[in-house]
Amino acid sequence: MEGALPSPNIWNDADTYEVENRAVDRSGLIEAAMERIVAEHAWAGGPGNSHGAAGPTGSPHSWGRVLDIGCGAGFHLPRWAERAEHVVGIEPHPPLVERARRRVADLGPELAARVDVRRGTAQDLPVEAGVVDVAHARWAYFFGPGCEPGLAELDRVMAPGGVAFVVDNDASTSTFGSWFRRAFPEYDPAAITRFWRRAGWTREPLLVSWETDTREEFEAIVRIEFTPDLAGRILAEHPGTSVDYAVDLWWKAY
Template sequence: MGDVGDVVNMGDVGDLHRLAIPSPNIWDDPDTYELENDGVDPERAIEAAMRAVQDWSGLAVLDVGCGTGYHLPRFAQTAGHVVGVEPHPPLAHRARERVTLLPSEVRQRIEVVEAGAQQLPLADASVDVVHARWAYFFGAGSEPGLDEVERVLRPGGVAFVIDNDATRSTFGGWFRRAWPTYDPLAVQRFWRRRGWERTEVDIRWSHRTRADLERVVRLEFAPAAADAILAEHEGTEVDYAVNLWWHRRG
């Protein structure tokens, strides 16, 4: 079950790139987003929650919207094969560079492909685990990508989507203030209508310095919102709630 099979040519990369919705953070400043990744979930609570549903040891893993490939090495430590799919060529290039720095026994299990979620370049029923971390943001509108996830999953395979839980936590409060039209309960209804299960996970941002926290806050929020957040919040970390949405293909 660890062999993901051949990557399929699904069309022109430029066309796939144009279909992607530009990320408001990592596309413009991947270095700061790397800093953010370094500070998110130091206890790896998200990974533990995922493994409680489905361990990926020896299996074929697909990371949709893998960005600079931050999570690829972690999956490849135990997975049989890992494919990272990323529509933005500069990020895919950085992901490949990251892979080249890994030990050969890990590197040989990873492949990075430029493609969009709407046309995953994988054969039907070829993947055991799909991971998308903040890649299907807000739920609604991501239906074409989710249909593709269903197509590439093997029977019994599991898809994971990690998204903000803006109903709780300090970060959730920041999020609601910054985007007052955002309806977190509507997002939950979206996933439940599609038959996905939810696991609530409590994590934190924990940064080495105040300057690092400020840099990440200014990446994630517009200037006025970031100024207000930083004026009222001291220290180098913040509590953060996420939803781990998951679906097992029948």
């Protein structure tokens, strides 16, 4: 699909990517930070929004209408469905659209009725203007320097009082960050930070981790993220089933 950026980890091995998603942030720091930011900044911090859908924080539908951009196999959609009135997942890669739809169908009729998976890209969102209360894009390398068309689309679809989140690597620190810098020496964390700040976004740095149940799982997820050579070197020097992982939760209130 035009505008879709290849994502070898999840495109080539969606089963192992599922293991990776289960390994990320088992303590829930990212979602706790999102909860707090929505409570403090969405709808001027008060219950109810421009269309009256959102309720007080903690109520079942407190997040109103959620958009997950680049939702992959839909790993996060059930979590948003627990908080939101309605959830739309956007994904360009057809096999992942199918996987996400199957996941939603497995939620049962009540939750599934409120979740919709659409094929599309960040640059051309199949979503009407001004209807999104909370947007989420995770490991969304299609956002960042050069992604201005995607940011313009966000501006179009966000509702007044909404909050948008982008969750991404902070390669400047942590053990995982050092692996990332070895894989992508041209990656410039300071330039990424400048880009988001210039665009009016706020940074919430978080130190999360990958934790797997077995060494076999740990090795599998390292191998889908790095070249065989680098993965072999990382695994030779890093024992165990976990690694500290710095992320940036970027957010913007509309």
